[in-house]
Amino acid sequence: MPWDSVPWFTEGEAEHSSEVARLLAYAAFAGAEGIIGNSDLQVKALATPGAAVQVMTGACAVLNRAAGATYQAYAARLPTADQVNVAATGAAARSDLIVARIENPYSYGETWPHPSDPANGPYVYTRVISNVPKTTTRVKQVRPNDSAITLARIDIPANTSTITQAMIKDMREMANPRRRRVVRALRGTWDTPDEVGNVKYPSWEEFPNGARWDIEIPEWATSATLMGTWAQLDQRNQKDSYGRLTVQLGSIKTSEVRFHCDYTGNTQRHTFVGGGTISIPTAMRGTVVEALLVGAGESGYTGVLEADGGSAVFLDIEFVEDPTEDAI
Numbered sequence: 001m002p003w004d005s006v007p008w009f010t011e012g013e014a015e016h017s018s019e020v021a022r023l024l025a026y027a028a029f030a031g032a033e034g035i036i037g038n039s040d041l042q043v044k045a046l047a048t049p050g051a052a053v054q055v056m057t058g059a060c061a062v063l064n065r066a067a068g069a070t071y072q073a074y075a076a077r078l079p080t081a082d083q084v085n086v087a088a089t090g091a092a093a094r095s096d097l098i099v100a101r102i103e104n105p106y107s108y109g110e111t112w113p114h115p116s117d118p119a120n121g122p123y124v125y126t127r128v129i130s131n132v133p134k135t136t137t138r139v140k141q142v143r144p145n146d147s148a149i150t151l152a153r154i155d156i157p158a159n160t161s162t163i164t165q166a167m168i169k170d171m172r173e174m175a176n177p178r179r180r181r182v183v184r185a186l187r188g189t190w191d192t193p194d195e196v197g198n199v200k201y202p203s204w205e206e207f208p209n210g211a212r213w214d215i216e217i218p219e220w221a222t223s224a225t226l227m228g229t230w231a232q233l234d235q236r237n238q239k240d241s242y243g244r245l246t247v248q249l250g251s252i253k254t255s256e257v258r259f260h261c262d263y264t265g266n267t268q269r270h271t272f273v274g275g276g277t278i279s280i281p282t283a284m285r286g287t288v289v290e291a292l293l294v295g296a297g298e299s300g301y302t303g304v305l306e307a308d309g310g311s312a313v314f315l316d317i318e319f320v321e322d323p324t325e326d327a328i
Helices: 018-028
Strands: 043-050 052-055 058-063 075-079 082-085 094-102 123-128 148-156 168-170 179-187 193-197 210-216 222-234 241-249 256-259 268-280 290-298 305-307 312-320
Touching: 018 075, 043 148, 043 168, 052 148, 058 094, 058 148, 075 094, 075 123, 082 123, 094 222, 094 312, 193 290, 210 305, 222 241, 222 290, 256 268
Parallel strands: none
Antiparallel strands: 043 052, 052 082, 058 075, 094 123, 094 148, 148 168, 179 312, 193 305, 210 290, 222 268, 222 305, 222 312, 241 256, 241 290
């Protein structure tokens, strides 16, 4: 019979295979692996640093890499913190990986030892893979057939037996990070041209007037990429216009872009794009804050740029969920 004969879910006395159950997990995770929540499974030094590290609570998805295990994944959880020992170094420095690994001897092709308690296992462990290249970021680089995900790399100096937080490099990835895009636009509303350049840096002014929106920050967002576009600004006052433009979310500004517009004797229009990626502090998540476009002129220049009936501005924000090292 070519099919795995009992699909998920069949009633009655049908017995479902472990492979079909792992297929369901694979589909639920969209074929991805990694931590589930953005603060899950952080690797931390002990409160009093010693020859071990702790893995904090959380959950993860792990792809089954056993032979023939196409479209299969495991779901694993760590309800209480786990501690693993880390061997001291000798005369040379060393790098170790901290991984979450599934050790299932019943999956075809696996050679893990059988646990003493088949009902309770364990079948999932925190493991230390020692003496890896310092450039290693993923367990599959050194053990490609392990059903495991990387949590951290520890770069240990020579002659060291105490692991400090500074030695631990976070290597977690999220199985399915969430994203949300927010786009706002404002066009041609300035019958009386609004100018940027009169307020001088380091002071800022909303530019142009009305380029201000209330934005709800998702509770899960840990970073955001903001892009502002100032399209077809007019240069009319027959003077060189020098200044800066940036995007602001709440009290956080992105990096600035500068405009240097020399007057050439004819009226000109200019378009600028600016912004950057910012971290979202815990206190801002799940709140509504103002996002606005702002500008400033450079001292020593009296020229301005104007937003008028032929101008438009756009704000584009993408919120992203990345692994964080927030307090548990």
